[in-house]
Amino acid sequence: MPGLFITLEGGDGVGKTTQSQLLVDWLTEAGHTVVVTREPGGSDLGLELREIVLHRRGDMDPRAEALIYAADRAHHIATVVRPALERGEIVVQDRYIDSSEAYQGAGRVLGSDEVRELSLWATEGLLPDVTVLLDLDPTDSRKRLDSARTRYDRLEAEKQEFHTRVRDAFLERAAKEPERILVVDAAREISEIATAIRERIQNHLPQPA
Template sequence: MSRGLFITLEGGDGSGKTTQAELLRDWLDGLGREVVRTREPGGTEVGVEVREIVLHHRGDISPRAEALLYAADRAHHVATLVRPALERGAVVLQDRYIDSSVAYQGAGRVLDSREVRALSEWATEDLAPDLTVLLDLDPETARGRLDASRTRYDRLEAEASEFHRRVREAYLAIAAAEPERVVVVDAAQPAEQIAAELRARIEPLL
């Protein structure tokens, strides 16, 4: 059996990753493909516990500790869920992966992005996505979406606008450096228009 397809969705909070993952899953289901939809952190039982710590812990977490927690979750997630799914030929649709750590812990927390990436590459034994979708949206618009849908912000959503500006700039820099892997989509477009664009990009990979 051929290896499956590993697709990651990236972008700032409020950019529409969940909506697009759902639309892609429905489309792929209709094509008869096995789809594993997951997220980081939180895609495994261990990940659920890590997610509670990194997103909802009431006290401070040092930036390096935060980066290590994400990498630890990623190591377990890839070993126990993502690789087995790819080996049996499934399409893995994943909300956030290594690029998120580079953007949020590297640029957002002002750590060395190269070190952050190297840590996750070691944790995942260099598993790279076949395609990464970057849903790009300016932070002000994203915050408006979150305000309309949230009663409570997690630790990262609650960061100041300058943090989210650095995150966006880091994402765009990643996309510019790896255009063959990363496709940048204007997340301000209607959801169905974005979905059609993604289907056209993914279909030749199936």
């Protein structure tokens, strides 16, 4: 496909939203058409599934949680992401397959390989061209959340051990795919992080329309 698929990953509170907006602004100013989206919740159906999977009261079986994320992802890729890439646009997305591998595979202890295979099946094997992993110690990310949140979703509210497993899984995947995944220390200055991201994707950019 002629477009470019960029994803931002990392634990809660690492600054994905900030870096996504800075990246989108930079790309737009350079003349690119950019689609900004997220998972879960990047489509009309996804908004309904997001409310269920992140804000439902009461327990949810881990396998059910993983399947809801996969259902959201299948619809999102088919209706939003793949059409944009086929049009030659740039997709900047908050969370994708790597998050499911980390949160459900490692965090929920369902098995990273199994959860990854489920997502690959749901998306017909679509992987990002570039993934930016914003890495931060879970203790520090929790402090950031505490200063910015009045309400936590089901995953944000999990204990420290859960978030440590998530971080370890992200870093393990990055070690396996260094050609796709750029690891950036999320404790660095915002401008430094933005520069590192731009440098990584510069050579991947399509010509502006």
